[in-house]
Amino acid sequence: NAGVMQNPRHLVRRRGQEARLRCSPMKGHSHVYWYRQLPEEGLKFMVYLQKENIIDESGMPKERFSAEFPKEGPSILRIQQVVRGDSAAYFCASSPSRTGSLETFGSGTRLTVV
């Protein structure tokens, strides 16, 4: 069991480019969560997805950010037209069920916008 796999580990983008962050949940996990950790700040919830469905996106910025979890393949967090303020560590977590189970986190993707 390889755990939650995130790639790339580090991503550098110029302002205005697009960033695509990938998350492969643990085997058997159908629930995926994305979090953002800004420098010197705590983790903040962004979005919760199940296969082919966005369940809760209340933590997602209204513009430029989108997430998907297709039937096949990893979950993708997409940031369009990145700005310097998007520089952060983005963590993905997965769980086998909706309630009562601890999530397993990936090692994160560190996005740097230059």
Added chain:
Amino acid sequence: KNQVEQSPQSLIILEGKNCTLQCNYTVSPFSNLRWYKQDTGRGPVSLTIMTFSENTKSNGRYTATLDADTKQSSLHITASQLSDSASYICVVKTGSNTGNQFYFGTGTSLTVIP
């Protein structure tokens, strides 16, 4: 307003000593409370999860307590080791049926010195 507050913000202790970290929350409705350990540059690792009816839960040298009446939790670390140096994050999950909302504390930074 749903909030999670942790104290102290940082703590330095000698190897072998015990310590207690605090978490106060105002999140409602309450579903469960989790403690995570996050090493610098790594993803969080789950330590414990406690529901409304649980008062104490242990995981090795880590013991978490929950007082749902006063909305307080503590994480006690016994016989600290150098590898315990990390950020410890308290997370409260709401019981909303419309989605999953996670509220993160900003963490306590623990440094264990020899």
